[in-house]
Amino acid sequence: MSLLELNNIAKSFDGLFAVRDLSIGFEAGTTTALIGPNGAGKTTLFNIISGLLPPDTGTILFKGENLLGKKPWEIAEAGIGRLFQDIRIFGQMTAEENVMSAFPDQEGELVWKTLFGRRRMQRQEQMLSEKTKDLLEFVGLESKIHEPAMELSYGQQKLLAIARLLASDAELLLLDEPTAGVNPAMISELIDLIKKLPDQGKTILVIEHNMNVVLDISDWVYFVDDGQVVSFGLPNDVLDDPEIRRAYVGV
Amino acid sequence: MNYLFHILVMINIYIILALSLNLLVGYTGLLSLCHAALYGIGAYITTLLLIHTGLGFLPSLLMAMVGTALISLIVSIPSTRLYGDYFVLATLGFQIIIFAVLYNWISVTRGPYGIPGIPRPAIFGLIFNSVPAYFLFSGILAGLCAWLLYLIKTSPFGRALKTIREDETAAAAFGKNIPRLKNTAFAISAGFAAVSGALFAGYMQYIDPTSFTVMESVLILSILIIGGTGNLKGPVIGAVVMLLLPEILRFLGMPDSIAANMRQIIYGLVLIILLRYKQEGLAGVYRFQ
Amino acid sequence: MQLFIQLMMNGIVMGCLYALIALGFAFVYNTTRIFHIAHGALYVAGVYLFYTFYNVLEVPLVVSILITLPILALIGGFLDWSVHQPLDRENSSLLVHLLSSLGIYIVIVNLIAMIYGNETKIIFPGIQKTFQFGGIILTSIQLLTAVVFLIVFAGILLLLHKTDLGKKIRAMRDDPELLSVLGVNTHGLRLIVFSLGAVLAGIASILTGMDVGMDPHIGFSAVLNGAVAVIIGGVGFFEGAAAGGFIIGLLQSLIIWQTSARWEEAGTFLLLIIFLLWRPQGLFSSGQRAEEVTV
Numbered sequence: 021m022s023l024l025e026l027n028n029i030a031k032s033f034d035g036l037f038a039v040r041d042l043s044i045g046f047e048a049g050t051t052t053a054l055i056g057p058n059g060a061g062k063t064t065l066f067n068i069i070s071g072l073l074p075p076d077t078g079t080i081l082f083k084g085e086n087l088l089g090k091k092p093w094e095i096a097e098a099g100i101g102r103l104f105q106d107i108r109i110f111g112q113m114t115a116e117e118n119v120m121s122a123f124p125d126q127e128g129e130l131v132w133k134t135l136f137g138r139r140r141m142q143r144q145e146q147m148l149s150e151k152t153k154d155l156l157e158f159v160g161l162e163s164k165i166h167e168p169a170m171e172l173s174y175g176q177q178k179l180l181a182i183a184r185l186l187a188s189d190a191e192l193l194l195l196d197e198p199t200a201g202v203n204p205a206m207i208s209e210l211i212d213l214i215k216k217l218p219d220q221g222k223t224i225l226v227i228e229h230n231m232n233v234v235l236d237i238s239d240w241v242y243f244v245d246d247g248q249v250v251s252f253g254l255p256n257d258v259l260d261d262p263e264i265r266r267a268y269v270g271v
Numbered sequence: 272m273n274y275l276f277h278i279l280v281m282i283n284i285y286i287i288l289a290l291s292l293n294l295l296v297g298y299t300g301l302l303s304l305c306h307a308a309l310y311g312i313g314a315y316i317t318t319l320l321l322i323h324t325g326l327g328f329l330p331s332l333l334m335a336m337v338g339t340a341l342i343s344l345i346v347s348i349p350s351t352r353l354y355g356d357y358f359v360l361a362t363l364g365f366q367i368i369i370f371a372v373l374y375n376w377i378s379v380t381r382g383p384y385g386i387p388g389i390p391r392p393a394i395f396g397l398i399f400n401s402v403p404a405y406f407l408f409s410g411i412l413a414g415l416c417a418w419l420l421y422l423i424k425t426s427p428f429g430r431a432l433k434t435i436r437e438d439e440t441a442a443a444a445f446g447k448n449i450p451r452l453k454n455t456a457f458a459i460s461a462g463f464a465a466v467s468g469a470l471f472a473g474y475m476q477y478i479d480p481t482s483f484t485v486m487e488s489v490l491i492l493s494i495l496i497i498g499g500t501g502n503l504k505g506p507v508i509g510a511v512v513m514l515l516l517p518e519i520l521r522f523l524g525m526p527d528s529i530a531a532n533m534r535q536i537i538y539g540l541v542l543i544i545l546l547r548y549k550q551e552g553l554a555g556v557y558r559f560q
Numbered sequence: 561m562q563l564f565i566q567l568m569m570n571g572i573v574m575g576c577l578y579a580l581i582a583l584g585f586a587f588v589y590n591t592t593r594i595f596h597i598a599h600g601a602l603y604v605a606g607v608y609l610f611y612t613f614y615n616v617l618e619v620p621l622v623v624s625i626l627i628t629l630p631i632l633a634l635i636g637g638f639l640d641w642s643v644h645q646p647l648d649r650e651n652s653s654l655l656v657h658l659l660s661s662l663g664i665y666i667v668i669v670n671l672i673a674m675i676y677g678n679e680t681k682i683i684f685p686g687i688q689k690t691f692q693f694g695g696i697i698l699t700s701i702q703l704l705t706a707v708v709f710l711i712v713f714a715g716i717l718l719l720l721h722k723t724d725l726g727k728k729i730r731a732m733r734d735d736p737e738l739l740s741v742l743g744v745n746t747h748g749l750r751l752i753v754f755s756l757g758a759v760l761a762g763i764a765s766i767l768t769g770m771d772v773g774m775d776p777h778i779g780f781s782a783v784l785n786g787a788v789a790v791i792i793g794g795v796g797f798f799e800g801a802a803a804g805g806f807i808i809g810l811l812q813s814l815i816i817w818q819t820s821a822r823w824e825e826a827g828t829f830l831l832l833i834i835f836l837l838w839r840p841q842g843l844f845s846s847g848q849r850a851e852e853v854t855v
Binding site for chain 1: 419423436443557
């Protein structure tokens with residue numbers, strides 16, 4: 021059974037179609053890439069899946085459950101996490117706070133537990149603090165743990181965003197251009213990181229423009245143009261297609 | 272000497288107001304202009320309970336906290352759906368509406384005639400009658416409120432509020448229930464504003480709506496911005512500075528007639544300058560970008 | 561019935577004043593999205609400047625007006641140049657602009673209060689001439705207000721729709737970035753809209769001052785009423801701002817007719833809140849929603 025299934029999604033803004041009639045699906049444990057020219061509707065699709073934008077038509081099934089009409093935080097709780105194209109880390113909070121904020125089911129987020137039942141909350145905070153240190157080590161940011169996120173470099177902020185995403189313990193990770201703007205040395209680090217994720221039980225849907233990355237990490241590729249799926253298949257097959265190569269400079 | 276204690280009592284009252292508004296402005300990023308109205312509701316509920324029922328000060332205070340928090344939900348639930356200036360305008364609207372209710376609902380609040388004869392607090396037989404005693408009493412309450420707010424602000428709840436302030440979209444995508452968090456913060460800040468209201472009523476022993484106008488909301492907000500938001504020090508320093516400034520002016524020999532206006536001019540200029548050059552204010556940490 | 565019509569007429573005259581204030585506010589808000597609370601201070605400054613020339617220095621009436629308005633325009637432009645444009649260079653958020661505008665308001669109003677005192681001042685002492693129209697009484701100032709409004713409004717419509725400047729102002733409302741990319745001097749344009757806004761505030765306050773006098777603190781509710789009018793009429797839509805002004809004027813008259821207490825401001829803001837929740841784009845525009853999850 022597929023983990024995520026989108027059928028006939030359409031979304032227009034003021035009469036202009038961002039997404040026309042898009043259907044995609046994939047199974048748990050796989051890495052699927054969405055490629056295609058800018059403005060093809062890929063980020064809009066991510067926003068729809070995350071619940072930030074309602075589609076005009078279409079259905080979204082996640083583990084068999086209908087996601088339509090759910091609020092973004094409900095979708096996050098269901099197990100879908102997001103790496104934003106424009107990063108969106110919490111600038112005036114430290115790296116540690118950024119990661120800690122993302123853990124699910126935090127007792128202390130209920131105010132009365134802050135005042136009554138402090139001991140349990142503090143124990144949980146302690147445990148999450150340990151996990152945070154591990155995650156920051158995993159992405160190589162342990163030295164920046166108490167730095168305000170806005171003082172990190174672009175690449176470091178991206179890594180922080182990934183650590184934050186991992187903290188959310190989401191099953192399905194929506195990665196929007198994870199390697200964009202990252203220097204080549206760090207790209208290979210990122211790729212290694214992403215390739216380890218399916219082993220941890222994660223499923224990945226990634227938007228990428230870097231074809232080498234796509235070839236390296238994905239099991240399946242969707243080529244999306246003008247709001248629709250134009251081609252689907254194994255990475256090599258899709259990318260070897262002369263039509264696609266012509267429409268999409270970059271390989 | 273009594274005058275010094277008088278200032279200190281007022282400082283205590285404003286510290287609680289500033290720290291509670293800080294939860295909204297500095298932690299959640301919500302610029303609310305109705306804090307004076309909530310302060311007023313707290314004062315009126317406490318007063319009415321003290322005068323018309325046999326309840327003592329502390330029970331009245333607690334009920335006022337709960338009552339004000341609940342009433343604040345009427346403001347927050349519709350308003351927190353709005354963004355940017357529209358949220359500010361909505362809170363401003365509620366400030367004006369609540370003031371009009373306090374002013375016009377004469378059968379309950381006695382409107383502009385005010386309610387006199389409010390007794391000084393009596394706790395377990397101790398009556399805090401003198402001004403120095405009231406300073407002690409208000410200081411204890413201010414300390415308690417500051418501590419409770421500190422616990423809340425440094426908790427995961429406080430951290431979740433900060434994520435809303437930083438990037439609401441990302442916060443939502445990471446599981447934060449935005450309306451629940453915003454409304455809860457609003458209610459908590461209202462509950463603490465009510466403490467200030469109760470303290471004010473018990474101290475002045477007379478209240479009327481003119482203490483709870485839009486301009487009062489602006490003053491409390493100015494205290495926050497000048498002192499700085501996002502931490503504990505900023506609002507406290509803001510309250511101290513803003514309340515001591517008129518006394519300093521008087522000390523410098525400025526006649527009372529223009530002192531009030533001069534004070535406001537200084538507040539306004541400091542506000543403009545800080546917003547341009549030092550958004551974290553005198554002692555705060557959060558910058559409004 | 562007669563009382564009702566009388567109150568409605570008063571409401572329409574009030575509406576003229578609110579429309580003028582709203583239009584002034586809209587010039588700045590529609591184009592820059594700055595919540596120009598200082599507009600209220602300019603409103604107060606306008607009438608006090610006029611008072612200084614006319615009542616204190618005994619300059620003739622028309623000359624007083626002709627000196628006051630350009631000074632106001634300069635002050636308006638100065639506010640943008642000295643406070644808002646520098647903030648923009650630092651990429652400040654709109655809330656910072658709002659708070660700075662509030663600071664400006666506090667400074668200007670208290671300066672005026674310090675110089676002139678907090679009491680109400682009168683420009684025309686004594687009772688005004690009145691005119692009767694079939695049982696309805698209107699004072700000369702009320703008539704003057706209506707006439708001035710019509711002339712000014714016609715002028716604004718002409719400016720916005722028939723001149724090059726007007727085209728640029730409307731373009732700035734729609735897409736300020738595009739405009740600067742196209743080489744239009746947006747800084748100059750901003751100074752102009754701030755100045756125009758100030759002049760409109762001054763016209764409204766001088767008319768009000770001539771009618772009932774003034775005190776330094778009338779500016780806050782003036783600017784708030786103006787802002788509410790702009791939102792009800794539809795942000796971005798200048799004619800809507802004027803319409804919003806009339807709606808508020810009539811609403812307040814209705815409230816006065818039905819209640820004897822001071823509920824007009826509360827009623828205006830209740831209307832605002834209703835609009836913010838159910839029709840944030842206002843009556844006449846199809847613009848942005850007030851509630852949206854940013855994406």
